[in-house]
Amino acid sequence: MSSLAKFDFLADLQSKYSHQPIFLQAVEEMALSVEPLFEDPENGEFYKRAFAYMTEPERMISFHVPWMDDAGVLHVNRGWRVEFSSALGPYKGGLRFHPTVNDGILKFLGFEQIFKNALTGLPMGGGKGGSDFDPKGKSEAEVRRFCQSFMTQLCRYIDASTDVPAGDIGVGGREIGFMYGQYKLLSNKHGEGVLTGKSLAFGGIHLRPEATGYGTVYMAKHAIEDKLKKSLDGTRCAISGSGNVAQYAAEMLMLLGAKVVTISDSNGVLVFENGMTSDDFDKFLDAKQVGRIRLGALEGSVSGKYIPDQSPWTLPDVQVDFAFPCATQNEIDEAGASLLMKKGCMGVFEGANLPVTAEGQNVFRTDRTFLYIPGKAANAGGVGVSGLEMSQNASRTYWKKEKVDAMLKEMIAGIYKQMTDAAGEDGTLEEGCNRAGFLKVANALKELGW
Secondary structure, three states, X not given: OOHHHHOHHHHHHHHHOOOOHHHHHHHHHHHHHHHHHXXXXXXXXXXXXXXXXXXXXXXXXXXXXXXEOOOOOEEEEEEEEEEEEOOOOOEEEEEXXXXXXXXXXXXXXXXXXXXXXXXXXXXXXXEEEEEOOOOOOOOHHHHHHHHHHHHHHHHHHOEOOOEEEEOEOOEOHHHHHHHHHHHXXXXXXXXXXXXOOOOHHHOOOOOHHHHHHHHHHHHHHHHHHHHHOOOOOOOXXXXXXXXXXXXXXXXXXXXXXXXXXXXXXOOEEEEOOOOOOHHHHHHHHHHHXXXXXXXXXXXXXXXXXXXXXXXXXXXXXXXXXXXXXXXXXXXXXXXXXXXXXXXXOOEEEOOOOOOEXXXXXXXXXXXOOOEEEOHHXXXXXXXXXXXXXXXHHHOOOOOOHHHXXXXXXXXXXXXXXXXXXXXXXXXXXXXXXXXXHHHHHHHHHHHHOO
């Protein structure tokens, strides 16, 4: 039975959206953390109303996306944009192209985005979008035609002051480039900060590809040094995924002296018992960014051993000090969480959005000294640098890489302080993260008269 049932004021939400379990899971995780606020004798009723208000998107847009394959066959996919909350600024959040995408997935992602963006300190609301189009196995020309068709539909709803999409799973620099090119052709507007994650050649910002992975590691570093009085140097770190976030989390962990012992994709996991080497990393990066091949094809050319049909969270013999789930939602279930705890793992830092199931989260909560930082804080560096890209575009300026990295580090330090302040002496970092984000949005709603 869902823990949402304990919140009477959310009963209507459960009945209306029982067909969107991942969205209800995101709401439940947030509600459990902020529950003490609902019981506040002075403001509790206001917090309940504000929370219920936040669970409904301000606007949901759906559209069809027709495109032609290389054989001249017409295909039609579905596209969405969930404009969830504009309390703090224009809707901001990525676009995901994956066959599992539906309105429930995008509502969960958009809901999480509200509080993640709030923690950055930048004036950004929350949103999310995407399509059930699968880029895997498609030629570059097919991907380009799809992106152009998608933007033809989306362009009427976005603006630098209204809604600013970015990338997500299935949407990298190539796809952003194709969509921005189509936007320029349709709008005759150039230099607009209407998409982030753009190439440096036309308004992008340094470190945007790296920011989510780097930021996740910077956040882990703060927590490990503060709470455990330890260093990442020499620790064994398991990473899931092999996309953008996983790639740059691995790079930063290695730069800080940690041993990256796993990376994975949907077909299996590469295990580096002695840690990934710099040569391994270079081959991994080339395979994913240039060759666009599966990890299994790397076996024999890297020092790691490939294990098919497994994930980093199902391997009993791989010792892990810290876990960085960077693949997708609900990848660590109750069994995976229990295995991590049994192996002596000391912390989980979410590079992906909601990568731990509700049951897995409950396992981590059994030890209140365990470091569990949700993606709303742990991976906020990505959208944080996207926000900086918006500022750079608005001011028609250009910032050097070193300046952007310094701003990212300062932002992550600020988010960590917000978490610890909101958690107080008795709260966990998970609770502090969720309470800080919620309070910022709730207070804004009150001041706006909403």
